[in-house]
Amino acid sequence: MKQLILGGAxxxxxxxxxxxxxxxxxxxxxxxxxxxxxxxxxxxxxRRHQADRPADxxxxxxxxxxxxxxxxxxxxxxxxxxxxxxxWLTNLLLLECDTRLQAELDALDALxxxxxxxxxxxxxxVGLGIVPMGALSRRFQDQAGWLHQRTAAVCDRxxxxxxxxxxxxx
Numbered sequence: 001m002k003q004l005i006l007g008g009a010x011x012x013x014x015x016x017x018x019x020x021x022x023x024x025x026x027x028x029x030x031x032x033x034x035x036x037x038x039x040x041x042x043x044x045x046x047r048r049h050q051a052d053r054p055a056d057x058x059x060x061x062x063x064x065x066x067x068x069x070x071x072x073x074x075x076x077x078x079x080x081x082x083x084x085x086x087x088w089l090t091n092l093l094l095l096e097c098d099t100r101l102q103a104e105l106d107a108l109d110a111l112x113x114x115x116x117x118x119x120x121x122x123x124x125x126v127g128l129g130i131v132p133m134g135a136l137s138r139r140f141q142d143q144a145g146w147l148h149q150r151t152a153a154v155c156d157r158x159x160x161x162x163x164x165x166x167x168x169x170x
Contacts, residue, residue, distance in 0.1 A: 001118055004151050006125040006169075007161035014083055016161050017122045018053060021081045024118055029058040029078040031069055033088035063091045064100075067107035074117030085123035085151070086144050093140055105147065112154045123148060125160065 003020065007013035021028045030053065036043035058078065062069035066088050073080045082088075092101045112119075127145045132138050152158045158170035 001157065002112060002115070002155040003120045003157040003159070004148070004155045005120065005122050005159045005161060005166075006148060008125060008128070011161040012164035012166075013122050013124075013161040014049075015164075016159065016166055017081055017083065017120045020120055021079045022054070024079040026077065026079040026118060027056070027058070028054070029060060029073045029080050031060045031062050031066070031073070031080060031082045033061075033063055033066065033082070033084060033091065035061060035063055063088065064095070064104060066104065067111040070108075070119070071111055071115075074111075074115050074119060077117075079118040079120065082119070082121045085121055085147060086126065086140075089143055089147060090140065093136065093143065101143075109150055109154075112151065121151065121155075123151075 003017075005013045005017050005020075021030075032046075034042070034046070036046055058073075060069050060073065066082070070080055070082070092104055095101070123144070125148070126141050127148075132141060152170065155170065157168070160167045160169050
Protein backbone atom coordinates (compact mmCIF):
# COMPACT_ATOMS: atom_id res chain seq x y z
CA MET A 1 0.00 0.00 0.00
CA LYS A 2 1.28 3.45 -0.94
CA GLN A 3 0.17 6.42 1.16
CA LEU A 4 0.67 10.16 0.95
CA ILE A 5 0.09 12.28 4.04
CA LEU A 6 -0.05 16.02 3.44
CA GLY A 7 -0.36 18.84 5.92
CA GLY A 8 0.97 22.18 7.03
CA ALA A 9 3.52 22.96 9.71
CA UNK A 10 2.72 21.25 13.02
CA UNK A 11 -0.38 19.63 11.55
CA UNK A 12 0.38 16.19 12.99
CA UNK A 13 1.33 14.61 9.67
CA UNK A 14 4.58 13.02 10.85
CA UNK A 15 2.98 11.60 14.00
CA UNK A 16 0.15 10.14 11.91
CA UNK A 17 2.64 8.59 9.49
CA UNK A 18 4.60 7.05 12.38
CA UNK A 19 1.41 5.58 13.88
CA UNK A 20 0.45 4.07 10.53
CA UNK A 21 3.94 2.64 10.03
CA UNK A 22 3.80 0.97 13.46
CA UNK A 23 0.32 -0.39 12.75
CA UNK A 24 1.57 -2.38 9.75
CA UNK A 25 3.46 -4.74 12.06
CA UNK A 26 6.38 -4.68 9.61
CA UNK A 27 9.90 -3.59 10.39
CA UNK A 28 10.08 0.15 9.69
CA UNK A 29 12.69 2.03 7.71
CA UNK A 30 12.58 5.79 8.13
CA UNK A 31 14.00 7.68 5.17
CA UNK A 32 14.84 11.24 6.14
CA UNK A 33 15.52 13.91 3.57
CA UNK A 34 16.89 16.72 5.73
CA UNK A 35 20.38 17.00 7.12
CA UNK A 36 21.02 19.74 9.69
CA UNK A 37 24.23 21.22 8.33
CA UNK A 38 25.35 23.96 10.71
CA UNK A 39 21.83 24.90 11.87
CA UNK A 40 21.82 24.24 15.64
CA UNK A 41 18.05 24.71 16.01
CA UNK A 42 17.38 22.21 13.21
CA UNK A 43 19.85 19.76 14.76
CA UNK A 44 17.89 19.98 18.02
CA UNK A 45 14.61 19.31 16.20
CA UNK A 46 16.17 16.26 14.58
CA ARG A 47 17.45 15.06 17.97
CA ARG A 48 13.93 15.35 19.46
CA HIS A 49 12.45 13.40 16.53
CA GLN A 50 15.07 10.68 17.02
CA ALA A 51 14.32 10.43 20.74
CA ASP A 52 10.57 10.12 20.07
CA ARG A 53 10.68 7.25 17.59
CA PRO A 54 11.31 3.55 18.25
CA ALA A 55 14.98 2.63 18.53
CA ASP A 56 14.61 -0.41 16.26
CA UNK A 57 13.62 1.62 13.19
CA UNK A 58 16.20 1.59 10.45
CA UNK A 59 17.32 5.12 9.54
CA UNK A 60 18.38 6.07 6.01
CA UNK A 61 19.38 9.57 4.95
CA UNK A 62 18.41 10.46 1.38
CA UNK A 63 18.67 14.22 0.84
CA UNK A 64 18.59 13.88 -2.96
CA UNK A 65 18.68 10.30 -4.34
CA UNK A 66 15.33 9.24 -2.90
CA UNK A 67 14.29 6.54 -5.38
CA UNK A 68 17.71 4.89 -5.10
CA UNK A 69 17.32 4.76 -1.31
CA UNK A 70 13.72 3.50 -1.39
CA UNK A 71 13.93 0.60 -3.81
CA UNK A 72 16.08 -1.82 -1.77
CA UNK A 73 14.11 -1.06 1.40
CA UNK A 74 10.80 -1.80 -0.30
CA UNK A 75 12.20 -5.01 -1.81
CA UNK A 76 13.43 -6.09 1.64
CA UNK A 77 9.89 -5.94 3.06
CA UNK A 78 10.12 -2.85 5.22
CA UNK A 79 7.30 -0.42 5.78
CA UNK A 80 9.15 2.60 4.43
CA UNK A 81 8.31 6.01 5.86
CA UNK A 82 9.63 9.04 3.97
CA UNK A 83 9.75 12.30 5.90
CA UNK A 84 9.50 14.43 3.87
CA UNK A 85 9.03 14.98 0.14
CA UNK A 86 9.10 18.79 0.27
CA UNK A 87 12.47 18.84 2.03
CA TRP A 88 13.76 16.45 -0.63
CA LEU A 89 12.40 18.75 -3.34
CA THR A 90 14.03 21.76 -1.67
CA ASN A 91 17.39 19.98 -1.61
CA LEU A 92 17.08 19.27 -5.33
CA LEU A 93 16.03 22.81 -6.22
CA LEU A 94 18.99 24.23 -4.27
CA LEU A 95 21.36 22.17 -6.43
CA GLU A 96 20.34 24.51 -9.28
CA CYS A 97 20.60 21.68 -11.79
CA ASP A 98 17.40 21.20 -13.77
CA THR A 99 18.69 17.97 -15.30
CA ARG A 100 19.28 16.41 -11.88
CA LEU A 101 15.93 17.67 -10.58
CA GLN A 102 14.06 16.11 -13.48
CA ALA A 103 16.03 12.86 -13.28
CA GLU A 104 15.22 12.46 -9.57
CA LEU A 105 11.54 13.30 -10.09
CA ASP A 106 11.36 10.81 -12.98
CA ALA A 107 13.08 8.13 -10.90
CA LEU A 108 10.58 8.57 -8.06
CA ASP A 109 7.63 8.53 -10.46
CA ALA A 110 8.91 5.31 -12.07
CA LEU A 111 9.47 3.63 -8.70
CA UNK A 112 6.01 4.58 -7.46
CA UNK A 113 4.41 3.25 -10.64
CA UNK A 114 6.01 -0.18 -10.30
CA UNK A 115 6.18 -0.82 -6.55
CA UNK A 116 3.62 -2.65 -4.49
CA UNK A 117 5.58 -2.21 -1.27
CA UNK A 118 4.36 -0.59 1.91
CA UNK A 119 5.32 3.07 1.56
CA UNK A 120 4.16 6.09 3.55
CA UNK A 121 5.26 9.51 2.31
CA UNK A 122 4.91 12.75 4.27
CA UNK A 123 4.88 16.13 2.59
CA UNK A 124 3.98 19.74 3.29
CA UNK A 125 0.95 21.19 1.56
CA VAL A 126 2.18 24.61 0.48
CA GLY A 127 -0.40 25.53 -2.12
CA LEU A 128 -3.12 26.83 0.19
CA GLY A 129 -1.80 30.37 0.52
CA ILE A 130 -0.90 33.21 -1.76
CA VAL A 131 1.63 32.90 -4.57
CA PRO A 132 5.05 33.90 -3.17
CA MET A 133 6.94 36.90 -4.54
CA GLY A 134 10.36 35.28 -5.04
CA ALA A 135 11.13 33.21 -8.14
CA LEU A 136 12.60 30.28 -6.19
CA SER A 137 9.62 30.26 -3.82
CA ARG A 138 7.18 30.23 -6.74
CA ARG A 139 9.14 27.45 -8.43
CA PHE A 140 9.13 25.43 -5.21
CA GLN A 141 5.37 25.90 -4.77
CA ASP A 142 4.71 24.85 -8.38
CA GLN A 143 7.02 21.83 -8.23
CA ALA A 144 5.57 20.71 -4.88
CA GLY A 145 2.02 20.95 -6.21
CA TRP A 146 2.87 18.94 -9.32
CA LEU A 147 4.78 16.37 -7.24
CA HIS A 148 1.80 15.95 -4.91
CA GLN A 149 -0.61 15.54 -7.81
CA ARG A 150 1.51 12.84 -9.48
CA THR A 151 2.17 11.06 -6.20
CA ALA A 152 -1.46 11.16 -5.07
CA ALA A 153 -2.55 9.70 -8.40
CA VAL A 154 -0.56 6.49 -7.79
CA CYS A 155 -1.19 6.21 -4.04
CA ASP A 156 -3.82 3.95 -2.57
CA ARG A 157 -4.50 6.38 0.26
CA UNK A 158 -4.10 10.16 0.56
CA UNK A 159 -4.68 11.94 3.85
CA UNK A 160 -4.65 15.63 4.73
CA UNK A 161 -3.68 16.26 8.34
CA UNK A 162 -5.18 19.42 9.87
CA UNK A 163 -4.83 20.35 13.55
CA UNK A 164 -3.82 16.78 14.33
CA UNK A 165 -6.90 15.37 12.65
CA UNK A 166 -6.66 13.09 9.59
CA UNK A 167 -8.97 13.98 6.72
CA UNK A 168 -9.16 11.17 4.18
CA UNK A 169 -8.88 12.54 0.65
CA UNK A 170 -8.52 9.23 -1.21
